[in-house]
Amino acid sequence: MTLETRGLRKAFGGVVAIDGADVQFQPGKVNALIGPNGSGKTTFFNCVTGMIRPDSGSVLFGDRDLTGRAPHVVARAGVGRTFQLCRVFPRMTAVENVLAAVRPGGLLHGLRSARRQDETERAYGWLTRLGIEHLAGAEARNMSWGQQKLLELAGVLMAEPRTILLDEPAGGVNPALLDRIGTLVRELNAEGRTFVIVEHNMDLVMSISDHIVVFDRGRPIAAGPPAEVRADERVLGAYLGV
């Protein structure tokens, strides 16, 4: 299913953060959204995932119009996301955090015991897949920043999203974990998940992306495969400010 926006616009007072953006991400691929600081990438993610209501324009996912829908509606439609500043519950354990992603508050009472066991097993499954199962009983606040990012991703994966938006997955993460995140994205993509990644680490972007959309001043100025985008003069201009 294709995730796209048409004429998306969002201003904060006099600051136009998103300026009539027409963006189409490629389904089944690893897409990246890059651009200089302040070019509107996070605001764009927030509009797409229902955290912010756009002033005008639309957000479409396949044949569904998700414009202005609440975050849980967008998530239920199959679009998951992580946050630049990583959202986990610091005093809950890793496994409780993963369960909380699908059961608000992490509460499993009220579920039949078979269902409860099934969800707990799935939570452990994702922790294992992301290489942090040994931390299942640890409180999130005692985990490293990179481990917390993996934990947040495990929670997103619990909802089985078809499309996953990652906001700066490499930010503040050590090089070893960075490699692991890159490999994981490619593996999860090979299993059929579409990715859209906002990221400043160009080595990571160039190595894992199939398709890159470049933002400048709230709208796309270029889109294409890494080699093409890297050689595009408009892109160099946007980054160098010329």
Ligand SMILES: Nc1ncnc2c1ncn2[C@@H]1O[C@H](COP(=O)(O)OP(=O)(O)OP(=O)(O)O)[C@@H](O)[C@H]1O
């Ligand atoms: N809540 C807000 N109130 C006012 N202005 C905002 C708000 N959020 C974003 N902006 C402004 O909108 C513009 C786009 O910001 P945004 O954070 O979306 O850019 P970005 O590309 O994600 O930046 P970065 O790469 O630094 O994270 C900036 O000028 C920013 O100052």
